[in-house]
Amino acid sequence: MVTDFDTALSILENRTRRSILEHLVREAHYPLQLADLLGVSQQAIMKHLKVLEDAGFVVSEKVPSEKGGPPKRIYAITQSFSLRLDLGPDLFRAEHRQLPQGGPTRLSSRLPEDALSVAERVGTRRRLPMAEALTLLSELNDELDRLxxxxxxxxxxxxxxxxxxxxxxxxxFDVYEERQLAHVLLEAPRRPVDLDQFCAGMQIQPQRAEEMMDTLRGVMMRQIGAETGTIIATSDDRLLPWWLAKADPK
Incomplete structure (x- = not known):
């Protein structure tokens, strides 16, 4: 199960659940262990674990009791992802990113050059001495801070x-909807605007959205002309930025 941004944010806003995850990333725990560590009732811990398990954050399994009693349920982390939220005036970026799978060799093609030597030193080994791991992790932490x-x-x-x-x-633009369409364009300049989604959000008719898109195209073409002192002229088979190209109504 892959958790989306909203679900992950809703789950992680709870401090107790974050504390549970902090312990589970190190090793699997029993509910009673977590209750003792966090100073929370076992009943409350079980409720939080159910939320985490239902969302796919953790998995559980029954293991034999060391003292010969009935099997006990133990919990471990399953998902690996990153949540990013950038917020400010003219800034809103919310992303849920799954971390890439595979060992150091497979990751090498996606790593920055400064981290390649770390991947090479790890190689295909299944275990690393703690002293060596500390050195490698320190190097990666420095690289992460830089990035x-x-x-x-x-x-x-x-x-x-x-x-x-x-x-x-x-x-x-004097019209609110036109300004909103311009902002949608600015937020994802390489991706065509989903006018159907925009119409639903603004509660306007598709024809009105097309008219506003035409207005935006005209404004941008005039801005390009004013900036460069030229006009845009091209053959029919020449690719234009999507926001300058108008679909054939046929």
Whole structure:
């Protein structure tokens, strides 16, 4: 089961559930263990574990009791994912990203160059001495910190560009729905706008949305012309950015 962003956020907003997961990522635990560690009743722990298991965050299995009693249920983590939320003026990015599967060799094609040596040193080994693991993890933590700092800077630059474009949008379009369509375009410039979804969200007719899209195309073509001092002219078979190309009504 793959958890979506909203489900994951709803589950992780609870501090006790986050604490349970913090312990389970290290090793599997029994409910009574978690209750003692967190200072919460076993009944409450069981309720949280059920939420986590229903959402696919954890799995459980029955294991024989060490003291000869009835089998006991033990819980372990199953999913590996990353949640990202960027929020600010002209900035909203919410992503649920599944982490790639596979060992170090398989991951090598997706790793930054500075991390390749770590993957090579790990190789196909199933076990690592703790001292060596500490060294490798320290190197990866440094690389993650660097990448996070770069990402923060990219997000900030993205936000600043959106803010500057938003001022033009506000000055150019008097109609609220037209401004909203412009913002949808700015939020995903490489992906065609889903006009059906936009119509449903804005509660407008498809024809009206098409008219607004035509208006946006005209504005952007005039902006390109003013910026470059040229007009856009091309053959029928020349690919244009999707937002400049108008579908044939036939």
């Amino acid at each position: 996070d700092a770069e990402r923060d800077a990219l997000i900030a630059l993205h936000q600043q560009i959106k803010q500057k474009a938003s001022r033009v949008v506000d000055d150019t």
